[in-house]
Amino acid sequence: MHQKLITYINEHTSSPLTNEEMQLIETSFQVKKLRKRQYLLQEGEICKYLAFIVKGAMRQYNIDGNGSEHIVNFGIENWWIGDRESYTMLTPSAYNIDALEETELLTITRTEILKLQNKSPALIEMLRLLDEKNAIATQRRLSSNISYTAEKRYAEFERCYPQFIQRFPQHLIASYLGITKSSLSRIRANAFKGK
Amino acid sequence: MHQKLITYINEHTSSPLTNEEMQLIETSFQVKKLRKRQYLLQEGEICKYLAFIVKGAMRQYNIDGNGSEHIVNFGIENWWIGDRESYTMLTPSAYNIDALEETELLTITRTEILKLQNKSPALIEMLRLLDEKNAIATQRRLSSNISYTAEKRYAEFERCYPQFIQRFPQHLIASYLGITKSSLSRIRANAFKGK
DNA sequence: CGATTCTTTGAAAACAGTCAATCTGTGTGG
DNA sequence: CCACACAGATTGACTGTTTTCAAAGAATCG
Numbered sequence: 001m002h003q004k005l006i007t008y009i010n011e012h013t014s015s016p017l018t019n020e021e022m023q024l025i026e027t028s029f030q031v032k033k034l035r036k037r038q039y040l041l042q043e044g045e046i047c048k049y050l051a052f053i054v055k056g057a058m059r060q061y062n063i064d065g066n067g068s069e070h071i072v073n074f075g076i077e078n079w080w081i082g083d084r085e086s087y088t089m090l091t092p093s094a095y096n097i098d099a100l101e102e103t104e105l106l107t108i109t110r111t112e113i114l115k116l117q118n119k120s121p122a123l124i125e126m127l128r129l130l131d132e133k134n135a136i137a138t139q140r141r142l143s144s145n146i147s148y149t150a151e152k153r154y155a156e157f158e159r160c161y162p163q164f165i166q167r168f169p170q171h172l173i174a175s176y177l178g179i180t181k182s183s184l185s186r187i188r189a190n191a192f193k194g195k
Numbered sequence: 196m197h198q199k200l201i202t203y204i205n206e207h208t209s210s211p212l213t214n215e216e217m218q219l220i221e222t223s224f225q226v227k228k229l230r231k232r233q234y235l236l237q238e239g240e241i242c243k244y245l246a247f248i249v250k251g252a253m254r255q256y257n258i259d260g261n262g263s264e265h266i267v268n269f270g271i272e273n274w275w276i277g278d279r280e281s282y283t284m285l286t287p288s289a290y291n292i293d294a295l296e297e298t299e300l301l302t303i304t305r306t307e308i309l310k311l312q313n314k315s316p317a318l319i320e321m322l323r324l325l326d327e328k329n330a331i332a333t334q335r336r337l338s339s340n341i342s343y344t345a346e347k348r349y350a351e352f353e354r355c356y357p358q359f360i361q362r363f364p365q366h367l368i369a370s371y372l373g374i375t376k377s378s379l380s381r382i383r384a385n386a387f388k389g390k
Numbered sequence: 391c392g393a394t395t396c397t398t399t400g401a402a403a404a405c406a407g408t409c410a411a412t413c414t415g416t417g418t419g420g
Numbered sequence: 421c422c423a424c425a426c427a428g429a430t431t432g433a434c435t436g437t438t439t440t441c442a443a444a445g446a447a448t449c450g
Contacts, residue, residue, distance in 0.1 A: 062338060070342040072334065085331045094338070128323060135330040136280045139267065142337045143257060143289070146373040147265040150438080169396060178341035183438055185398055345406075364428060378406055380430055 002026050004054050005106050008078055012129055013122045021120045028116060029106040034058075034099040040081070041097040047086035049107035053079050056103025057167065061175065062095050071176040074100075074164060080130060100168065150179045151187050197221050200247050200301050203273055207324055208317045216315045223311060224301040229253075229294040235276070236292040242281035244302035248274050251298025252362065256370065257290050266371040269295075269359060275325060295363065345374045346382050 002025055009025070010016050017025070032051070034040060040058065041047050051058075058081050060073040072095065075081035086093035087110060116123055144153055154177060158165060164173065170188075171181035179187075197220055204220070205211050212220070227246070229235060235253065236242050246253075253276050255268040267290065270276035281288035282305060311318055339348055349372060353360060359368065369379035 062342060064342045068342075070338070072338050072341065084327070085334065088327060088331075128326070131323070131326045131330055132279070132283060135326055135333060136283075138330060138333040138337055139280065142333055142340065143265070143267050145337065145340050146267065147257060147259045147263075171396070180439060181397075182399080182440080186438090189398080366428070375407055376429075377408080377431085381406090384430080 001031055001054065001104075002029060002106060004078070005029065005052050008052070009122060009126050013125050015122060017120075017122050021122055024116060024120050025123065028112045029108050032105040032107050034103045034105065036099055036101055039096060039098045040105070041083060041086075041093055041095065043094060043096050044092050045086075046090055047083040047093050047097075048109055049105075050080060050082040050087055050110075050113070051105040051107045053077055053081060054104040054106060056105075057100040058097060058103060059100055059172065060095050060097045069175055070178070071172060074161075074168070074172075074176065076163070076167070084131075084134070100172070145178060150177060150183060151191070153177050154184065154187055155191070196226055196249065196299075197224060197301060199249050199273070200224060203247070204317060204321050208320050210317060212315075212317050216317055219311060219315050220318065223307045224303050227300040227302050229298045229300065231294055231296055234291060234293045235300070236278060236281075236288055236290065238289060238291050239287050240281075241285055242278040242288050242292075243304055244300075245275060245277040245282055245305075245308070246300040246302045248272055248276060249299040249301060251300075252295040253292060253298060254295055254367065255290050255292045264370055265373065266367060269356075269363070269367075269371065271358070271362070279326075279329070295367070340373060345372060345378060346386070348372050349379065349382055350386070 002022075006017060006022055006025060029052070032040075032049070034056070040049065040051060041060075043063065053075050055077055058075040059071050060075070060081060060083065061069045061071040063069055073081065081097060083093045083095050083097070085091065086095075090110075113127070144156060148156070154173075157173065157177060170184055174181045174184035177184065197217075201212060201217055201220060224247070227235075227244070229251070235244065235246060236255075238258065248270050250272055253270040254266050255270070255276060255278065256264045256266040258264055268276065276292060278288045278290050278292070280286065281290075285305075308322070339351055343351070349368075352368065352372060365379055365383075366376035369376040372379065374382075
């Protein structure tokens with residue numbers, strides 16, 4: 001169960017994990033299984049866990065004044081999920097996180113991470129890289145959202161995340177792109193005509 | 196000149212800088228002065244500098260297929276600016292960064308930062324926190340962009356960055372919000388009527 | 391099969407963008 | 421000191437895109 005995480009860390013850091021570090025990871029990360037539709041985090045709570053997805057798929061979203069959901073992130077196998085802001089600042093989260101499928105997670109609390117600070121340099125480096133990649137990805141997405149039409153954003157999404165198109169219903173992808181499901185349906189219809 | 200940066204670091208980390216660290220900062224960060232409209236980075240270049248703004252104001256923006264500019268970030272005194280993606284990955288940047296006013300920067304190259312890795316824990320911690328804050332801020336902005344109308348986004352902007360409203364012309368703020376200057380002008384006119 | 395979820399589509403309304411003209415204030419150079 | 425250029429802001433008329441709401445069709449699952 002923890003093996004996937006260990007492999008992930010080794011693939012994303014310069015020096016491989018020592019035996020002691022592997023031990024630490026086994027004890028610091030708790031297994032958590034979620035059924036479809038089950039919450040990992042609900043709006044208003046403080047995000048207790050940073051979670052590595054071993055199997056399954058999740059989404060992070062908020063709900064606006066009209067009750068509409070807006071997906072800010074998807075997560076699948078080998079991705080991480082959690083509300084960084086709430087997790088690091090210990091503030092109530094503005095987001096919900098729930099499972100889109102049966103999901104298996106490895107979770108770690110903030111306290112546990114702090115304990116590992118001096119014990120596992122590889123893990124800490126990995127988390128730093130994660131922040132870095134995350135900042136870059138979010139920046140890109142923001143930039144694309146500001147600069148391009150829904151049609152181009154969908155094309156880009158299709159190109160970057162073909163797996164998601166297969167895996168998630170359209171209305172979720174529409175929500176991720178910041179448009180309505182009707183609009184996405186029409187965009188797809190047009191793109192098809194164009195071919 | 197470097198004093199403002201030293202103060203900034205001390206305010207943003209747990210342990211104050213040692214004398215050696217202050218020395219290191221003086222030698223690692225180069226002063227750079229930019230006139231209004233001068234570039235720090237142009238699209239296609241690799242972003243050589245991460246810059247701390249001592250005085251002045253800057254913007255980071257991209258240009259879409261139609262030649263329109265889209266501002267992804269502003270920077271003023273005590274903020275950092277640079278294209279993280281290009282800077283860390285050494286890839287050609289999709290952005291331009293230029294000065295909106297006469298600006299004084301303290302710049303550091305990637306190589307210099309790597310050299311400091313083992314020499315100044317405080318600086319490294321500060322950079323990590325910067326990444327973290329940056330990721331959080333970008334996430335918030337993305338979320339607001341997906342979830343709210345231009346009118347609400349402007350209201351939020353007004354609340355969060357009142358200094359910017361004074362300081363930057365409206366068409367730049369419109370570009371930051373992802374709308375045209377005409378639309379922003381009308382939104383402001385409506386908001387005024389509403390009061 | 392029946393229920394639920396997902397997708398498509400139509401018509402009207404709301405919204406934002408484009409283009410162009412005008413108005414404002416600022417600052418420069420003659 | 422005036423004339424002029426220039427950058428910024430506003431406004432109107434028009435266009436185009438996206439949303440909304442509702443209904444109906446398709447797919448999936450227990």
